[in-house]
Amino acid sequence: MAHTFRDPDGDLSHTPRRRPGRRHERNDFTCVHCRAPVSGTSFGTKHRNHCPRCLWSRHVDEHPGDRAAVCRSPMEPVAVAARDDGEWAIVHRCTACAKINLNRVAGDDDELALLALALRPLALPAFPLLDVRRRE
Ligand SMILES: [Zn+2]
Numbered sequence: 001m002a003h004t005f006r007d008p009d010g011d012l013s014h015t016p017r018r019r020p021g022r023r024h025e026r027n028d029f030t031c032v033h034c035r036a037p038v039s040g041t042s043f044g045t046k047h048r049n050h051c052p053r054c055l056w057s058r059h060v061d062e063h064p065g066d067r068a069a070v071c072r073s074p075m076e077p078v079a080v081a082a083r084d085d086g087e088w089a090i091v092h093r094c095t096a097c098a099k100i101n102l103n104r105v106a107g108d109d110d111e112l113a114l115l116a117l118a119l120r121p122l123a124l125p126a127f128p129l130l131d132v133r134r135r136e
């Protein structure tokens with residue numbers, strides 16, 4: 001009779017369900033996209049919620065850090081947003097329910113991945129760049 005199971009975060013647990021947000025939980029996780037092991041602690045963010053290598057996240061929060069979402073599907077990084085103070089945030093869109101979340105960039109996020117994300121609209125222009133003319 002199986003009385004333990006391995007939960008998606010990798011720790012053995014005897015309880016079939018975890019009560020969200022009611023107890024201290026380990027924040028380490030495995031990336032849903034590139035499978036890299038991700039430490040839950042980093043400088044620059046209290047609740048790391050995305051992979052520093054590929055920037056994918058997971059739909060676990062309704063509001064930042066609350067872990068209240070039941071969706072738990074992968075969230076794709078779709079854009080970079082710059083705040084007034086110059087800090088960057090990553091726009092994540094859930095691949096299942098299409099919810100949009102804005103997440104602070106962490107101190108050890110991969111700079112090339114961030115740049116590639118920021119430059120994506122320029123690399124894939126929605127119109128031919130040579131046809132852009134200044135309107136007289
Ligand atoms: Zn990843």
Ligand SMILES: [Zn+2]
Nearest residue numbers: 059071094097
């Ligand atoms: Zn979702």
